[in-house]
Amino acid sequence: EDKVVQSPLSLVVHEGDTVTLNCSYEVTNFRSLLWYKQEKKAPTFLFMLTSSGIEKKSGRLSSILDKKELFSILNITATQTGDSAIYLCALANAGGTSYGKLTFGQGTILTVHP
Amino acid sequence: DGGITQSPKYLFRKEGQNVTLSCEQNLNHDAMYWYRQDPGQGLRLIYYSQIVNDFQKGDIAEGYSVSREKKESFPLTVTSAQKNPTAFYLCASRPHRDSNYGYTFGSGTRLTVV
Numbered sequence: 001e002d003k004v005v006q007s008p009l010s011l012v013v014h015e016g017d018t019v020t021l022n023c024s025y026e027v028t029n030f031r032s033l034l035w036y037k038q039e040k041k042a043p044t045f046l047f048m049l050t051s052s053g054i055e056k057k058s059g060r061l062s063s064i065l066d067k068k069e070l071f072s073i074l075n076i077t078a079t080q081t082g083d084s085a086i087y088l089c090a091l092a093n094a095g096g097t098s099y100g101k102l103t104f105g106q107g108t109i110l111t112v113h114p
Numbered sequence: 115d116g117g118i119t120q121s122p123k124y125l126f127r128k129e130g131q132n133v134t135l136s137c138e139q140n141l142n143h144d145a146m147y148w149y150r151q152d153p154g155q156g157l158r159l160i161y162y163s164q165i166v167n168d169f170q171k172g173d174i175a176e177g178y179s180v181s182r183e184k185k186e187s188f189p190l191t192v193t194s195a196q197k198n199p200t201a202f203y204l205c206a207s208r209p210h211r212d213s214n215y216g217y218t219f220g221s222g223t224r225l226t227v228v
Contacts, residue, residue, distance in 0.1 A: 034216045036216070041221040041222045042204070042219035042220060043157075102147075104156040
C-alpha cells in the first residue's frame with residue numbers, strides 16, 4: 001500500500017523566517033509527487049516533481065525530489081502571513097487500475113505570525 | 115470560466131439519512147475523484163472514475179456510492195451505512211488518467227451529521 005508521511009504536522013513561525021516542509025513516501029509504482037497549498041477550501045497546485053535532484057521554483061517557494069531516499073522537501077523563504085495554510089504532499093501512482101490516483105499525506109499546518 | 119462546482123457548501127443531515135453531494139465540471143476532463151478530509155488525516159480517496167459509466171473504489175469506499183452517467187457529473191451519495199460521515203468532502207478532476215497535470219479541485223462540501 002502506498003504511503004505518504006509529512007512532517008512536521010504543524011509549524012508556527014514569524015514573518016521573514018525560512019521553513020522546510022518534509023514529505024517521505026513508500027510507493028510501488030512511482031509516477032510523480034505533487035505539492036498543494038490549501039488555505040480555506042480547495043487545494044491549489046504548487047509543484048509536480050518527477051525527476052530526482054531537479055529543483056522547481058516559483059517565487060519564494062521551491063521544491064526538490066530525492067527518489068533514492070524517497071523524500072521531497074518544500075522550502076518557503078522570507079515567509080509572509082499569506083503563506084499560512086495547510087501544505088499537502090501527494091503521490092501519483094503509475095500502476096494498473098489505480099493509475100492516476102493520488103495518495104495524500106496528512107498535511108503540514110503552517111502558521112506565519114506578523 | 116471553466117472549473118469544478120461542488121454544492122452545497124454546507125450540509126446538515128440527521129443520522130440515518132442518505133445524502134447526495136453534487137460535483138459538476140465544465141473542463142471536459144475524463145477523470146474525476148472524490149476525497150474526504152478529516153483533521154490530521156489529509157485527504158483520503160473514496161471513489162474515482164476514469165471514464166463515463168465506469169468507476170472504482172478508493173481506499174475508504176464503504177458507506178458511499180457514486181455514479182458517472184455524464185462526463186461532467188460525478189455525484190457522491192453518503193449512505194446511512196457510513197459510520198462517521200461528518201467531514202469535508204472534496205471533488206477533483208484531471209484531463210485524463212495519464213495527464214501530466216495535477217488535479218483541479220472543487221471548493222468542497224462540509225457535511226455535518228447530527
